[in-house]
Amino acid sequence: MKSGFVNIFGKPNAGKSTLMNALVGEKLAIVSPKVQTTRHRIRAFLNGPGYQIIFSDTPGIIEPEYKLHERMMHAVKTSLEDADLALLIVDAKQAPDSADEVFAGLKLKVPAIVVINKAEMVKREALEKTVQFFLERPYCNEAVTVSALKRTGLDKLIDTILKYLPEGEAFFAEDDITDMPQRFFVAEIIREKIYDLFDEEIPYQTAVQVTEFKEKSTLIKITAEIIVQRESQKAILLGQGGQSIKELGTTARKEIEAFLDSKVFLELFVKVRPKWRDNDLHLKEFGYV
Structure with a gap:
């Protein structure tokens, strides 16, 4: 082996x-x-x-x-x-x-x-x-x-x-494909869709934090916060009449459902955290440890 x-x-x-x-x-x-x-x-x-x-x-x-x-x-x-x-x-x-x-x-x-x-x-x-x-x-x-x-x-x-590679026993079970939790991949899928749908500084000044992940009898309820640095970025993410955040939620939900092999109810919120990329507390809160 x-x-x-x-x-x-x-x-x-x-x-x-x-x-x-x-x-x-x-x-x-x-x-x-x-x-x-x-x-x-x-x-x-x-x-x-x-x-x-x-x-x-x-x-x-x-x-x-x-x-x-x-x-x-x-x-x-x-x-x-x-x-x-x-x-x-x-x-x-x-x-x-x-x-x-x-x-x-x-x-x-x-x-x-x-x-x-x-x-x-x-x-x-x-x-x-x-x-x-x-x-x-x-x-x-x-x-x-x-x-x-x-x-x-x-x-x-x-x-x-x-x-x-050295000889040795397997470190992980044969059925495992990663050691990262599902919440992590959900947040990453949402972030990927931000890269797909938005230009310039928006993807680079955005973080995603899953705040709720509840498995119910018929679906998984997921709530996530999208963190930006300025109010103007929040307005871009929301879009006129909420159209941009709705498109983001729809495209992300479809891929999350395919990844989790389950129906998903996805709620997205946008929050402003000025200069979060240079703030140790925010970085730790958003999983950058």
Whole structure:
């Protein structure tokens, strides 16, 4: 039996969350074309014949601008400390130099596989040059090309991961796919829909907190608060006559019902908490610990 922790690192929008979802076959990490979507460290388990891989998706590596960013980068730091293997994700469309600088700065103490993602978007010659570039780097043990979106190259990646995992018993039950609670995923789904429906600063200055999660005989009643920094942002989220919050609630509810496999009654409220991203008490209250 092989069992170990495989933690995923990379710059924003390299496709870390899409890759983890594709590897485990479940949508556990939210995705968006917008950068800095992932704020928490999210674990997902892949069980196969003779192995259990515990993947951790981490926030994209950035220079912190406020305390929320500092909490996000702390999640990256703790992931560095407990990894058996690192997956370093690169966007194949981008020049490798900036990713190389980030990866070298991680000062890894475990083996690393560079995963060149979005391989379907570049020509083979360019892909081969990127592979060779990373194979020459001291932190890179192997380089694998994949398309997380198209789900190609994943079997080869899993085989490569297994070469580096230690032998040992499974850490989690075979039927488990994550150690995160349902409330967390509900809040993340709502936040994902905010990224989908709103532009500019709204997604980045918004947090979601589930305040009620009650399983009744015919449905699950969920109440969530959407936290913003300014009254003007609250007005945008509500929309004229409440149309925007209604659209957000409808789209989020449908995905939450699919995720929970249950009918859901969803209530959303918008609250203003000025400068919450730089307030330690608010960050702790909203789950950024």
